[in-house]
Amino acid sequence: MVKAVVLGAAGGIGQPLSLLLKNSHLVTELGLYDIVNTPGVAADLSHIATPAKVEGYLPPDDGLKKTLTGADIVVIPAGVPRKPGMTRDDLFKINAGIVEGLATGIATVAPKAFVLVISNPVNSTVPIVVEVFKKHGVFNPKRIFGVTTLDVVRASTFVAEILGDFKKAPDVTVPVVGGHSGVTIVPLLSQSSHPLPSDFTGDKYDALVHRIQFGGDEVVKAKDGAGSATLSMAYAGAEFAFKVIKAKNGEKGIIAPSFVHLTADAAGGEALKKEIGADLEYFSAPVELGPEGVVKINPLGKITDAEKKLIEAAVPDLSKNIQTGIAFTKKSNL
Ligand SMILES: NC(=O)c1ccc[n+]([C@@H]2O[C@H](COP(=O)([O-])OP(=O)(O)OC[C@H]3O[C@@H](n4cnc5c(N)ncnc54)[C@H](O)[C@@H]3O)[C@@H](O)[C@H]2O)c1
Ligand SMILES: O=C(O)C[C@H](O)C(=O)O
Numbered sequence: 001m002v003k004a005v006v007l008g009a010a011g012g013i014g015q016p017l018s019l020l021l022k023n024s025h026l027v028t029e030l031g032l033y034d035i036v037n038t039p040g041v042a043a044d045l046s047h048i049a050t051p052a053k054v055e056g057y058l059p060p061d062d063g064l065k066k067t068l069t070g071a072d073i074v075v076i077p078a079g080v081p082r083k084p085g086m087t088r089d090d091l092f093k094i095n096a097g098i099v100e101g102l103a104t105g106i107a108t109v110a111p112k113a114f115v116l117v118i119s120n121p122v123n124s125t126v127p128i129v130v131e132v133f134k135k136h137g138v139f140n141p142k143r144i145f146g147v148t149t150l151d152v153v154r155a156s157t158f159v160a161e162i163l164g165d166f167k168k169a170p171d172v173t174v175p176v177v178g179g180h181s182g183v184t185i186v187p188l189l190s191q192s193s194h195p196l197p198s199d200f201t202g203d204k205y206d207a208l209v210h211r212i213q214f215g216g217d218e219v220v221k222a223k224d225g226a227g228s229a230t231l232s233m234a235y236a237g238a239e240f241a242f243k244v245i246k247a248k249n250g251e252k253g254i255i256a257p258s259f260v261h262l263t264a265d266a267a268g269g270e271a272l273k274k275e276i277g278a279d280l281e282y283f284s285a286p287v288e289l290g291p292e293g294v295v296k297i298n299p300l301g302k303i304t305d306a307e308k309k310l311i312e313a314a315v316p317d318l319s320k321n322i323q324t325g326i327a328f329t330k331k332s333n334l
Contacts, residue, residue, distance in 0.1 A: 072245075095119050
């Protein structure tokens with residue numbers, strides 16, 4: 001029995017993500033919460049002939065508490081998306097408070113749930129959730145995840161495109177580490193399951209790295225003011241949620257990339273810090289999942305000089321973003 005909850009369920013990501021969760025036999029109960037439209041979204045999804053029982057709540061009458069009661073996994077895509085010309089950091093002002101409020105609800109009602117944070121800027125919103133959980137004395141670093149799966153999905157797609165074979169896309173795996181914005185997104189193309197052609201160097205390599213780092217901007221520009229990635233994000237968010245649920249159900253050997261707390265009481269955090277060469281509190285890396293969440297944070301392994309440079313370039317922004325999230329929560333009265 002697995003109760004999955006989506007906070008921000010009526011939004012551009014929330015609706016297709018809720019559909020994918022409802023479509024899965026891994027989910028037996030689906031709780032939907034938003035400040036608008038959740039009763040309609042829930043009624044609509046509830047007609048689909050799959051096992052999950054669906055309920056939708058709005059803020060009045062303890063809606064958040066009702067949605068979160070009994071939750072095993074909570075996915076958070078609540079918050080505003082970018083418009084052309086904005087960075088993810090520009091969203092912080094609005095989304096920090098939204099995420100803090102929702103995290104307070106989870107820490108109070110479902111402190112043991114796995115929490116998957118999609119709301120941007122992920123590099124700062126994950127630290128907010130962690131600090132809220134610490135304030136409530138319920139922090140478990142193994143159970144709070146920043147969702148960076150979309151970067152991996154994009155990298156795999158773009159590599160398949162370069163290899164000229166889209167049929168390969170589902171099998172291509174490219175580790176993407178660091179964080180989730182601009183230069184903090186570091187693709188480890190040398191570790192692609194399907195190597196790039198040997199002449200794929202210089203400008204060609206730089207252009208691919210840039211496309212992976214700024215893939216989000218490509219969508220924001222194409223949507224021309226109507227938001228950012230929603231459908232590919234719903235796909236990526238569901239993929240990650242299914243991995244967390246399968247690991248919870250006892251399936252072995254599940255590895256997924258995620259932005260996690262590095263002092264996690266899980267093997268690998270300290271070793272990874274040494275590889276990065278910086279005392280960062282968070283980093284996105286492939287993590288091995290088990291029934292209780294993170295079991296092991298995997299090392300970067302063998303990387304090229306170019307990839308080392310990308311990591312060096314990511315560290316200052318990452319560090320700043322993380323501190324912004326922590327400082328916000330320390331100042332707050334919630
Ligand atoms: N991590 C990633 O890879 C990734 C990818 C794409 C988008 N995002 C981020 O996801 C967020 C959502 O994007 P979207 O396109 O779905 O936006 P959207 O505006 O379409 O939907 C957001 C939803 O959140 C709801 N909401 C706002 N405040 C809320 C609150 N306090 N409680 C519950 N719900 C609330 C809104 O009513 C809306 O339905 C953005 O911050 C975006 O930048 C992250
Ligand atoms: O680009 C954005 O603002 C949304 C998201 O983080 C993405 O990578 O698509």
